[in-house]
């Protein structure tokens with residue numbers, strides 16, 4: 001068994017992540033349901049609430065993957081609203097495109113470089129299970145701030161290492177031992193599902209993430225822990 005190794009950063013990390021999601025795209029939603037016990041739909045609703053998304057809103061969903069959150073946002077904004085999903089994995093986007101919605105568009109792009117989007121184009125921007133794959137968090141949140149209008153909301157949901165002992169024990173068993181095995185079995189890709197616990201362990205602490213969001217110009221930054229602390233939900237607002 002190999003010892004712990006740090007994940008690469010910069011372009012090397014981006015290439016690793018893009019290739020990995022291209023490989024597992026076909027099984028991603030099934031695995032997500034198995035791994036979260038179906039809870040991800042509930043967490044989608046929490047994101048929508050935290051971002052104060054209402055009918056008619058224009059929303060950007062970054063690292064949208066196969067569009068699980070994107071579709072739930074689309075249902076909330078209704079036909080008078082719209083959602084743009086952005087991801088850099090062609091295969092994840094192919095999965096998203098196979099379940100079209102009239103008020104959703106998808107576009108391939110890097111979440112840290114959204115130059116194809118005008119300033120202040122959205123009422124809210126979301127990212128779910130994406131930030132821990134992105135070493136350049138300043139680039140990510142600077143772009144999220146830029147593309148929401150004054151008063152616009154930015155929300156980030158991420159898997160976290162829990163602090164309380166019971167959740168820690170559950171987490172150690174589930175994400176470190178069970179998920180890599182189930183993931184390898186269902187997706188046929190052992191590497192991808194050992195990457196997951198590694199990427200969570202290397203991700204910044206919740207307070208530090210708040211600091212990063214704040215230093216990129218967002219205000220009233222708060223976060224809450226969900227599911228016994230294995231999920232964190234951060235939100236900030238672009239000042240008026």
Ligand SMILES: C[S@@+](CC[C@H](N)C(=O)[O-])C[C@H]1O[C@@H](n2cnc3c(N)ncnc32)[C@H](O)[C@@H]1O
Pocket residue numbers: 014017018021032062063064065066067068069086087088089092109110111112127128129130133134
């Ligand atoms: C775990 S999936 C999350 C998908 C989706 N948000 C959901 O809720 O199911 C992470 C996604 O982030 C995408 N991703 C990672 N880094 C990215 C980046 N820098 N720019 C765009 N997409 C990125 C991957 O391609 C992958 O589809």
